[in-house]
Amino acid sequence: MQCPECQSTHVNKNGFNKGKQNYICVDCRRQFLDCYQAQRGYSDELKHECLTMYVNGMGLRAIGRVKGISHVTIINWIKQVGELLPSAYEPETIPQVGELDELETFVGSKKTKFGSGQW
Ligand SMILES: [Zn+2]
Numbered sequence: 001m002q003c004p005e006c007q008s009t010h011v012n013k014n015g016f017n018k019g020k021q022n023y024i025c026v027d028c029r030r031q032f033l034d035c036y037q038a039q040r041g042y043s044d045e046l047k048h049e050c051l052t053m054y055v056n057g058m059g060l061r062a063i064g065r066v067k068g069i070s071h072v073t074i075i076n077w078i079k080q081v082g083e084l085l086p087s088a089y090e091p092e093t094i095p096q097v098g099e100l101d102e103l104e105t106f107v108g109s110k111k112t113k114f115g116s117g118q119w
Contacts, residue, residue: 005030042069050074051081 001011003025014024020033046067053063054074064071 001034003028003030004032042073047077051077054078 001023002009003011003023005025006028008025008027010026011023012026014022014031016022017033022031022033024031046069050063050067050069051074053066054060060071060074063074
């Protein structure tokens, strides 16, 4: 286990949060869940750049090539941001239809979710 903030391995368990193991970094006091592991190695800045390119219409594979990261990673970021800020990043303009099955599945399920409750 490693702190996502300062990369220290000096962390303690800190109870459970929403059913997940919660950790606290002894060095910087940052609290985090073990699911943060998956995001290690990418800065918020890089994430923001990729998402900015995405909402400006760039294809996911193109962004991945430019930044040297997996387009699957970018999809995961889009999903995360989409959950946090559904209105700001509502994917009305998917770059290229058929670019990625996973993304289409995500957008489809989201539309269904929005559509069933409010219309
Ligand atoms: Zn830390």
